[in-house]
Amino acid sequence: MPPLPHPLRTRAFRLLFIGRSLSLLGDAVIPPALALAVFLATESTADLAIVLACSMVPKLLLLPVGGVMGDRFNARTVALGTDLVRCATQLFVGVELLGGDPRLWQIALAEAIGGCASAFAMPAMAPLITGTVEEENRRRANALMGVVNSATRLGGPALAGVLILAAGPGWAFVLDSASFAVSAALLSSIRVRHVPLVRRSLAADLKEGWGEMRSRDWYWTSLFAHSAWNGAAAVLMTLGPAIAFEEFDGKTFWLVFMQAGAVGLLLGSLLAGRAKPRRPILTANLGLATYALPLTLLALSAPAPIVIAAYGIAQLGLGFLSPVWETAVQSAIPGHALARVTSYDWLLSLAAMPVGYALAPLAADAWGPEVPLLAAALVVGGACLATAAVPGVRHFGRPVEDAPALTRAEA
Numbered sequence: 279m280p281p282l283p284h285p286l287r288t289r290a291f292r293l294l295f296i297g298r299s300l301s302l303l304g305d306a307v308i309p310p311a312l313a314l315a316v317f318l319a320t321e322s323t324a325d326l327a328i329v330l331a332c333s334m335v336p337k338l339l340l341l342p343v344g345g346v347m348g349d350r351f352n353a354r355t356v357a358l359g360t361d362l363v364r365c366a367t368q369l370f371v372g373v374e375l376l377g378g379d380p381r382l383w384q385i386a387l388a389e390a391i392g393g394c395a396s397a398f399a400m401p402a403m404a405p406l407i408t409g410t411v412e413e414e415n416r417r418r419a420n421a422l423m424g425v426v427n428s429a430t431r432l433g434g435p436a437l438a439g440v441l442i443l444a445a446g447p448g449w450a451f452v453l454d455s456a457s458f459a460v461s462a463a464l465l466s467s468i469r470v471r472h473v474p475l476v477r478r479s480l481a482a483d484l485k486e487g488w489g490e491m492r493s494r495d496w497y498w499t500s501l502f503a504h505s506a507w508n509g510a511a512a513v514l515m516t517l518g519p520a521i522a523f524e525e526f527d528g529k530t531f532w533l534v535f536m537q538a539g540a541v542g543l544l545l546g547s548l549l550a551g552r553a554k555p556r557r558p559i560l561t562a563n564l565g566l567a568t569y570a571l572p573l574t575l576l577a578l579s580a581p582a583p584i585v586i587a588a589y590g591i592a593q594l595g596l597g598f599l600s601p602v603w604e605t606a607v608q609s610a611i612p613g614h615a616l617a618r619v620t621s622y623d624w625l626l627s628l629a630a631m632p633v634g635y636a637l638a639p640l641a642a643d644a645w646g647p648e649v650p651l652l653a654a655a656l657v658v659g660g661a662c663l664a665t666a667a668v669p670g671v672r673h674f675g676r677p678v679e680d681a682p683a684l685t686r687a688e689a
Contacts (some may be wrong), residue, residue, distance in 0.1 A: 283663050290410040293465075298426070299430070301458055305454060306430040307450045311450035312389075314442060314447050315380065316385065319380045320408065332386040333396075334632070335630070336390050338628055341625045342484055342625065343398075344401045344617075345621025347398055347619075348401040348620075349615060349620070350483070353402040353472065354469070357406060359398070361458045361461045365394050368458065371385055371448075372448045376446070404607065408616065410468070410591040416609070419644065420601035420608075427547070428546075431543060432540040432541065474614070486618070487615055487618025494610070496671045497611075497619070499612075500559060500603070503664070504603075505627055507569055510654035510658040512633070512638065513651065514573060516573050517530055517647045518535070535586050538590040539593040541593075542593035543594070543596060546565075546600075547598070547601060549598050550598045557671075557674065558605075558606055558673065562598060565627070565672065566658075566662045570656070572589040574653050
């Protein structure tokens with residue numbers, strides 16, 4: 279067969295890629311800008327927590343509904359609408375900050391509205407890929423999206439620092455607003471294939487999406503592993519800075535630690551674009567288990583270079599998993615249910631993070647930071663490695679003639 283054209287040679291995906299890249303870059307600038315803006319305005323970490331909760335809680339509550347909307351309507355329509363909403367909310371926050379007298383409740387309300395929009399935008403991403411890229415090329419397309427996501431995580435904080443120092447945090451929000459405006463303009467000029475969904479009640483659609491997820495053992499068992507990873511990441515992000523100052527060279531160690539993770543994430547995404555594992559789900563989940571390494575080494579006060587290298591390896595595993603997992607889901611889940619199934623993925627993953635944020639400091643106060651770090655390492659390593667015992671995980675991606683008779687019959 280002739281070689282497949284690169285996904286970026288397809289106009290629809292090329293414009294989608296440019297728009298998503300710009301919005302990801304804008305979003306990477308926002309966390310440090312928001313933290314600084316709220317703290318300067320209120321001098322209260324509690325107020326910052328309120329604003330962050332206003333963004334996170336609506337997102338978690340509405341994700342399943344966002345999945346239903348992503349299947350009922352064309353993903354382009356959903357993404358275009360959410361881009362316009364987020365453009366307006368980020369511009370509002372930017373104007374509030376530039377005005378010099380920002381009001382906390384207005385910023386919190388704007389972030390809550392933006393969180394609602396994100397709940398509809400996140401499940402729509404998978405149908406956007408399947409609607410613009412042919413199945414044979416989706417692995418490369420997902421790897422490209424993973425690379426730009428990793429690159430923005432690497433460069434976003436630096437850009438945020440330049441903007442904040444040069445012009446203030448308000449302009450960071452204006453930049454994010456502009457990125458959503460450009461993304462919306464690009465989306466409006468492309469066509470995205472859509473698998474129509476038979477309209478029923480919201481409850482029936484939610485139940486069908488849940489059934490599609492539950493009927494695949496490789497999917498729902500992997501979600502538990504991915505959720506464990508997010509909870510463990512929250513533990514590390516909560517306790518890591520304090521350990522950096524107590525055991526290592528404080529700010530320098532933590533900055534190098536985080537940059538090593540960003541580099542690992544980028545390398546993992548690049549690797550996913552080239553590697554063709556015979557058992558993709560199994561390989562990706564085993565790679566994700568490496569997150570137990572930095573958790574364990576931090577708890578044991580290992581030398582700084584070893585801890586930093588371990589975190590880079592762990593993030594490489596995450597960078598590899600994301601494109602491989604997304605490609606597998608897009609190939610195995612029917613198009614009419616893809617957004618709903620994806621929304622449950624996001625829901626379980628994001629819901630584990632507040633649990634980690636809440637439990638980590640309580641456990642550290644009671645028994646010291648070593649206990650929650652080792653417990654998180656045990657949970658994430660055990661959950662990811664345990665997926666190897668699931669037949670669907672082991673056999674996903676194998677040729678049917680190589681699979682056991684039961685799997686062959688199911689296929």
